[in-house]
Amino acid sequence: NAGVMQNPRHLVRRRGQEARLRCSPMKGHSHVYWYRQLPEEGLKFMVYLQKENIIDESGMPKERFSAEFPKEGPSILRIQQVVRGDSAAYFCASSPSGQAVTEAFFGQGTRLTVV
């Protein structure tokens, strides 16, 4: 039973390019969360998705960032026209339910570097 799979592990983009980060949740998990770790900061919630639905995107920057979790395939976090400040580690987590006591299982993260 594979864990949460994220790819790529490392991504380098030039300013102005698009970054696409992929997350395949654990088998049987339909709840996906994205977190971001900026340099010298802790993990911060970005967005919560269930299949085909965005439930809470309150932690997403208002512009250039979007997320989806289609019926088939992985969840995608998309960053358009990247800037240096987007450089961070992006972590995906999944859980079997969206309750407070549920353990969230994390992937290894994608480290985005914008040059």
Add this chain to the structure above:
Amino acid sequence: ILNVEQSPQSLHVQEGDSTNFTCSFPSSNFYALHWYRWETAKSPEALFVMTLNGDEKKKGRISATLNTKEGYSYLYIKGSQPEDSATYLCALSNDYKLSFGAGTTVTVRA
């Protein structure tokens, strides 16, 4: 946003010694407290989820307690081993969102 403070930021422990560190929160207005263990280049791994004042959880040599009245949780490592070297994250949740502390990085010296 749920405020979470962890201390110390880092600590060094001699192999075989026991240690503990703190997660503190100014308000007990949360439903669950989570501890994660995070090794470099790996995924954060869930250790414990606690909800009740006085909760104690144990997994091997690692245990945790929760005191919601005084606003803290302790994580204990008994007889530290080099494989315990990691960053330990504390997080609070009211729903699906986890609010993380900055972590305590533990280095166990052989």
